């Protein structure tokens with residue numbers, strides 16, 4: 001089912017055109033990676049789709065009764081509630097339903113004392129209808145659902161009672177994401193959702209999104225994450241958007257081919273332009289009315305040609321860091337390292353060697369002691 005479509009979107013900020021001729025459709029259940037260099041207009045597109053920013057021209061069609069949920073790149077959330085209560089708020093309609101069901105139960109038990117009245121029958125009908133809806137919305141499991149999402153995104157049970165205002169920026173972002181996922185909008189717009197997640201939470205989110213019934217558009221620079229989640233790629237480049245019905249790896253392969261073909265077109269065209277220019281120059285050098293006219297008509301054709309822009313290999317920025325001094329083979333040796341803060345034992349019996357040229361990934365859950373280890377190694 002089609003849930004969203006755009007045709008010919010265009011957006012300009014003062015004089016800078018950011019997006020032009022953007023058209024696409026989104027089907028229910030689509031998982032789409034939106035990619036492009038920084039500043040290419042990805043966030044702007046999301047702002048337009050969410051209705052926060054208005055496009056200059058072009059149409060957006062959103063299927064009736066479809067809810068869009070938007071996780072912004074930088075979230076601000078302020079609240080003196082606890083993390084758990086903040087999540088509960090998302091489920092207010094569900095909580096109201098629960099109350100309503102409780103009220104109906106009371107009425108039913110009162111009415112049933114009078115025997116099989118018509119009123120009892122209609123109360124029972126109402127109850128059946130409402131509890132069916134409640135069940136469909138996972139009304140009996142919402143508490144464990146909240147817990148599951150919070151834990152999945154890296155909160156521990158101890159965190160649940162913490163006040164939102166005292167959280168770090170990263171924690172607030174994770175909470176915003178949790179609330180959005182609990183809301184279950186029909187279309188999720190996620191702007192760099194993995195920025196504040198550790199590996200475990202990224203894995204959890206991958207699974208969650210893969211199983212998500214609605215559609216999701218996800219801006220991300222994380223190719224592994226994209227490969228695990230998306231079935232389509234929207235690539236924004238030079239104001240335009242190209243659509244690939246593929247995961248990230250396939251997209252890269254196809255793009256490489258596209259670039260090669262484009263490069264060949266460009267080179268062919270350049271050669272042709274040069275050839276024409278030479279002919280024109282030759283005609284002109286012959287002199288005379290006839291050759292002048294021939295040169296002119298060829299020049300006109302040349303002027304009308306739609307000249308391709310030079311392909312830029314944006315994927316190939318190469319930066320090298322050369323060390324000032326070349327070290328020996330042993331670079332870092334750590335033996336029996338331990339660290340506690342008061343009663344909290346953070347690191348114990350850590351041993352490792354790093355040799356010249358090695359590139360090592362340091363992984364672990366948030367708060368496990370990775371930064372502390374760096375600080376110790378740096379004598380800070």
Ligand SMILES: Nc1ncnc2c1ncn2[C@@H]1O[C@H](COP(=O)(O)OP(=O)(O)O)[C@@H](O)[C@H]1O
Nearest residue numbers: 013014018036037038039040041042043044045
């Ligand atoms: N409110 C604004 N006013 C003027 N220029 C803006 C505004 N928002 C974004 N831009 C410009 O639009 C371009 C695209 O920005 P953005 O959509 O944030 O890119 P991305 O998310 O792909 O990194 C950038 O050049 C940015 O400076």
Ligand SMILES: [Mg+2]
Nearest residue numbers: 042043044073
């Ligand atoms: Mg952005």
